[in-house]
Amino acid sequence: MSTTVTEAQTEEMTYAQAINRALAEEMRRDDRVWMMGQDIGAMGGVFGVTRGLLEEFGERRVRDTAIVETFIVGGAAGAAMTGTIPVVELQFADFLFIAGDEVLNKLAKWRYMHGGQLELPAVVRAPMGLVGGVGAEHSQCPEAMLLNAPGLKIVLPATPADAKGLLKTAIRDRNPVIFLEHKGLYRVKGEVPVDEDFTVAFGQAAVRREGNDLTIIATAMMVGRSLEAAERLALDGIDVEVVDPRTLVPFDMETIATSVEKTSKVMVVHEAPKTGGAGGEIAARIQEELFFHLDGPVVRIAGADTPIPQHPVLEQLVIPSVEAIEQAARELNAL
Amino acid sequence: MTDTDNLVLEIYRNVARIRAAELFLQTYIEEHGFGGFWHPGLGQEGLQAGAVQALRRSDYLFQAHRGLGYALSKGLSFERIFADLLGKTTGTVGGKGGGTVHFVDPALGILGQGGTLGSNFPLGVGAALSAQILGEDRVVAIFFGEGAAARGTLYEAALQAGVWKLPVVFVCENNGWAISAPFERHSPTKNVADRAAAFGFPGIVVDGQDAVAVHAAMSEAVERARGGQGPSLIEAMTLRLRGHYEGDRQRYRDDEGALDPVRSRDPVDVLRTRLDAEQYEPIDRAADEEVEAAFALALAAPDAGPEVAFKDVWAE
Numbered sequence: 001m002s003t004t005v006t007e008a009q010t011e012e013m014t015y016a017q018a019i020n021r022a023l024a025e026e027m028r029r030d031d032r033v034w035m036m037g038q039d040i041g042a043m044g045g046v047f048g049v050t051r052g053l054l055e056e057f058g059e060r061r062v063r064d065t066a067i068v069e070t071f072i073v074g075g076a077a078g079a080a081m082t083g084t085i086p087v088v089e090l091q092f093a094d095f096l097f098i099a100g101d102e103v104l105n106k107l108a109k110w111r112y113m114h115g116g117q118l119e120l121p122a123v124v125r126a127p128m129g130l131v132g133g134v135g136a137e138h139s140q141c142p143e144a145m146l147l148n149a150p151g152l153k154i155v156l157p158a159t160p161a162d163a164k165g166l167l168k169t170a171i172r173d174r175n176p177v178i179f180l181e182h183k184g185l186y187r188v189k190g191e192v193p194v195d196e197d198f199t200v201a202f203g204q205a206a207v208r209r210e211g212n213d214l215t216i217i218a219t220a221m222m223v224g225r226s227l228e229a230a231e232r233l234a235l236d237g238i239d240v241e242v243v244d245p246r247t248l249v250p251f252d253m254e255t256i257a258t259s260v261e262k263t264s265k266v267m268v269v270h271e272a273p274k275t276g277g278a279g280g281e282i283a284a285r286i287q288e289e290l291f292f293h294l295d296g297p298v299v300r301i302a303g304a305d306t307p308i309p310q311h312p313v314l315e316q317l318v319i320p321s322v323e324a325i326e327q328a329a330r331e332l333n334a335l
Numbered sequence: 336m337t338d339t340d341n342l343v344l345e346i347y348r349n350v351a352r353i354r355a356a357e358l359f360l361q362t363y364i365e366e367h368g369f370g371g372f373w374h375p376g377l378g379q380e381g382l383q384a385g386a387v388q389a390l391r392r393s394d395y396l397f398q399a400h401r402g403l404g405y406a407l408s409k410g411l412s413f414e415r416i417f418a419d420l421l422g423k424t425t426g427t428v429g430g431k432g433g434g435t436v437h438f439v440d441p442a443l444g445i446l447g448q449g450g451t452l453g454s455n456f457p458l459g460v461g462a463a464l465s466a467q468i469l470g471e472d473r474v475v476a477i478f479f480g481e482g483a484a485a486r487g488t489l490y491e492a493a494l495q496a497g498v499w500k501l502p503v504v505f506v507c508e509n510n511g512w513a514i515s516a517p518f519e520r521h522s523p524t525k526n527v528a529d530r531a532a533a534f535g536f537p538g539i540v541v542d543g544q545d546a547v548a549v550h551a552a553m554s555e556a557v558e559r560a561r562g563g564q565g566p567s568l569i570e571a572m573t574l575r576l577r578g579h580y581e582g583d584r585q586r587y588r589d590d591e592g593a594l595d596p597v598r599s600r601d602p603v604d605v606l607r608t609r610l611d612a613e614q615y616e617p618i619d620r621a622a623d624e625e626v627e628a629a630f631a632l633a634l635a636a637p638d639a640g641p642e643v644a645f646k647d648v649w650a651e
Contacts, residue, residue: 034468060468066498068491074457075464075495081446082395082465101451101488106458114439114447115428116647151648174650 008193016186018160022167036063037089073102080122093128107176108151131183133312141272154248158223160190165200203250211241218269229325264295274302349384355622376402378576381602385546389553397455399478406438413629423636430639453486460492463501482513497534500565510575515587531568543571
């Protein structure tokens with residue numbers, strides 16, 4: 001598996017196009033791969049991610065469903081158990097809760113409950129996060145709620161190259177994968193390897209920026225904001241390392257340990273509400289496993305403990321801004 | 336013997352085997368207790384055996400929780416069934432069972448069992464979708480009680496199965512009781528089968544105590560599904576003879592004095608009217624012997640060790 005972008009030929013494309021490319025490549029590679037979801041066919045998805053796939057692969061493998069989230073996920077589980085590889089789309093990640101039993105009980109537990117006799121190689125693509133005025137029930141980042149259900153792999157791509165490489169790995173994985181695409185990143189452009197064998201392995205964090213003074217562990221849209229904060233801090237001589245775990249399950253503690261052993265100061269940044277968020281889990285592991293390397297508290301910068309307001313200006317107030325990340329890093333660095 | 340005679344005998348063999356096991360387990364649980372809850376299928380053996388008899392080995396089965404009749408009729412051995420019930424490593428789930436377990440055997444088309452009622456509708460329809468995508472001629476049978484028919488999962492799965500004309504047969508075992516609730520208390524209409532009309536496929540009510548009648552209805556639905564004409568719903572009217580679980584004292588239940596004369600017929604007796612004593616008596620004896628021998632083997636098998644609790648989370 002290759003995770004290096006440099007050695008392969010690349011092409012500039014958006015995060016959404018990179019996902020589309022991964023879907024098309026995997027459907028060409030393996031006839032067992034198919035898709036269903038609301039408006040993914042003729043429309044190409046409400047965010048345009050699946051454009052052109054119905055035309056190429058036909059109605060047998062690209063299926064528009066009714067508004068049936070429990071069926072989309074439960075049907076994917078049943079189809080995965082019987083020899084196909086469903087890659088289904090929930091229009092918004094918030095709808096994972098509509099299919100709660102199917103996600104948390106069926107996908108996560110059925111292999112275990114049945115003594116390993118069943119396999120569920122399904123991928124649920126779920127667009128998450130703020131995108132501008134879509135409100136409390138269309139903007140959530142639900143990764144922490146999935147984290148407490150052993151049996152699910154949880155993927156949070158932050159760049160176009162990762163979106164492609166991680167989705168291809170998800171489709172090839174024999175376990176159920178919840179692929180949390182960030183809606184606010186769909187139009188972000190980046191260089192993406194064109195090689196059809198390019199994949200990004202699960203459980204391998206990416207060091208997005210190297211630094212010696214402080215480690216920021218950030219996911220999804222917060223990776224970009226943390227990098228921006230790091231550039232501002234660099235102007236004042238504060239050298240920040242930014243680590244993107246890329247997958248929460250499996251979780252690459254090794255890369256984080258290497259970074260923390262170097263910097264001794266850590267912040268975790270995510271968009272979901274702070275209370276019960278994934279940051280708490282990451283912080284807990286760091287203090288359990290790396291306590292004597294720490295030179296200060298593990299700080300969490302996360303969403304406010306409120307629902308997301310619908311108002312496009314107000315919504316930005318409840319998730320971490322570049323300024324908030326920068327300020328918190330300054331304070332931690334000064335300790 | 337005619338084909339019909341043979342069919343009746345084949346169905347009777349499974350009904351007798353299920354009955355023998357049900358009675359054996361009832362006694363065993365009374366005497367020894369059990370590491371979990373057992374939901375007896377006593378009184379529903381006929382419809383379970385009759386319906387599953389209409390399936391091929393390659394067809395998929397999604398069971399309900401009441402009894403072992405579905406899995407046994409689909410070809411699972413008593414030894415493995417009992418091993419599952421006793422939490423032995425020789426069971427289908429390798430020791431993860433105990434009490435009501437999740438019988439599974441993909442080679443026999445037995446695709447597990449849910450702990451959340453009504454969750455098998457989307458799973459079963461998904462399996463049917465898989466068959467359609469792969470161009471296989473498999474049919475999926477989804478068993479459920481009239482209680483689980485209230486779930487919205489039925490609405491979503493049946494709707495999508497109707498739209499795509501998927502090869503599914505929804506088999507409702509209407510035994511009149513959802514734990515403590517009689518059917519009238521949670522259904523505004525007399526039959527679950529009426530609901531099929533909303534999804535554009537047939538809903539058929541059949542005498543669930545007559546295994547041959549259930550087999551005939553099921554065969555027609557299976558043929559329809561295999562021929563690409565889409566799903567059907569069969570509602571087999573039956574009766575829960577025991578409690579929700581073995582040991583349930585059923586203080587909520589007051590139908591003993593007013594049992595429906597058709598629904599309370601014993602499916603074993605109904606089948607016997609089509610057979611001679613010299614035909615069924617050897618089958619009954621063989622069933623008892625098979626159950627006892629298999630149970631002894633299962634009992635002697637190794638118990639699940641602590642490692643069982645931690646494995647099978649991930650496919651490597």
